[in-house]
Amino acid sequence: MIELTDVRKVFPARRGAAEVVAVDGVTLSVADGEFAGVVGPSGSGKSTLVRLVNLLERPTSGGVVVDGQVLTDLDDDGVRRARRAVGMVFQHFNLLDSRTAAGNVEHPLELAGVGRTERRRRVADLLDLVGLADRHASRPAQLSGGQKQRVAIARALAAQPKVLLCDEATSALDPASTGGVLELLRQVRAELGLTVLLITHEMAVVRAVCDSAVLLDHGRVVDGGPLTEVLTRPHSPLAAQLLPVPAVAGGAGDLVRVTVTEDAPEGRVLRTLAGELGLDVEVVGGSVETVAGRRFGRLLLSVTGDDGRLDVALQRLRDGGSLVERAVPGDEPPPIGVHDEPEASGQPEPAVPHVLDIPEVPR
Template sequence: MIQASGLRKLYGRTVALDGVDLHVRQGEIYGVLGQSGAGKSTLLRCVNLLERPSEGTVTVAGQDLTALGDRDLNKARQRIGMIHQHFALLSSRTVAGNVAFPLEVMGVPRAERERRVAELLDLVGLGGRGGDRPAQLSGGQKQRVGIARALAGNPSVLLSDEATSALDPATTASILDLLKRLNTELGLTILLITHEMNVVKAVCDSVAIMADGRVEESGTLAELIRTPGSRLTREIFPLPAPAPGDITLTFTGQADEPVISEVVRKFGTDVSILGGAIENLAGARVGRLRVTLSGDPDPALAYLRSLGLIVEVAEGGSR
């Protein structure tokens, strides 16, 4: 649904994006994770060409946006919704007026606008609040208005720029639940910019981790969790630096199985657990465990690998 190839963006001598490739499949929630200055918001603005890349191409729904003139680009943007970090609501308009604004720009007749606005406000849980002003709303309610407005043109793609970073944890969870529901019910493809790992863990199917204008790693959460040395795995499951011979086990489907007790029974080895955690990711329970094994660990490690666990042994130990 979204394909960015070789994106570079320069601001004078400053390189904001440096050869970024991005592949977002239809119907998925794709997170772009990174700290301030990583280039993630610039990438988002390049996707709908609010910023035109210095080099590279952006294709959305099979259409090369970088090849379009202004008129065709404006038409293409109507199929790309945008949610902003600080809501970007018009204080002079009511809630309904804010949601109706893009429909007015598109020339939608008044009766159809009113029907569509009522439908959208019900969809985001604000039915009956159309006459309120933004100042009367909480932060979470304001973001729901922003989401309704972004959906006004029936977009196939929704771009979210740090949509939850100004919200408290409980409100963040409710907004993420809403985005997941919209993704499921409407088939929306969502590209979500965030600096919060909890957002990625809660709703994302795939992720790209950015730093210094580059993508350091990308893929589905399941793929990255199963990749030895993955930065995503290290950040989701922070463990102290291993000592030589320490063994790190990553479970991607066996988190609820008695794997360790089986190793003890089968191989008569003692297992010392040094740390670990279990998380729910992309609909599956995933775990990471740091252990040491007594005696010759090789038979036990071979057995664990045969079960599909990712086994990493710190330098200086048996493999």
């Protein structure tokens, strides 16, 4: 559904500042119906990348394909027509204060020339879908942050898009509202058959809703893939970000890093090391989470005992499907650093209209 091939975006030098390479050779594929995430720190190129998908920013080089159309081969009119299949949700809602919740959802349909009866029907259905049927007459100032974002999602769905882009859609929300909005995005993806690309710097968001993800840093893809594969991949920077294991000082025992899954749970690992082979085992750090609907964990163990028996134990665990690695203090990939946003270097963020192109619908 979405294909980016070696996409590069360079903002030219301006007012004495050097040019900024915001996206640097990104290749990305999102399948039809997939919920994909793009994650990384501020300044990693995430927001620029999402704007390249619907050509709100034209790439300096590379190809962008959405729903079978090569957008980078189209002229501006062609891009506007193709963009009608793409809805977009922003961090700060972009609602019109002068309109009610229903009026905000109805606005793009008015611009598209949809007849009044059809507009009202579609608005009612969308507000019901996002759980705000009883707040149709409320203005944005009367809504909470989570409710405003629900209105923004309903508005993005008004044109019945095939793709939904979410640029930091939960970053301005409290934890409870974030959970509700993520659950709503899961629901609309399932009910409407959408393909969703979500931009975020929050790993908890990726764990909660994404099927796959890529990790960006300095405009480049550092790691990525289906989360169920990433979390069982040795030395994965994205896995280290999704399920971090805290750094520990060296101790008396050997350090072993273990990835546990539903098929290879932590109980089996501990029984093999301690119960069957008599090794002393201490859990010194780790985390266990539900990711992509499945249970995963990464544990750091300190194991004391005969090295020969430890090697036998590790091989037995590997033969049983567990990902186990000997570790040394400090060998876990460090967190990706935080840098300035590209636009902070003199490139202004292009204006975003309240309403993107909406198809005309017969009255």
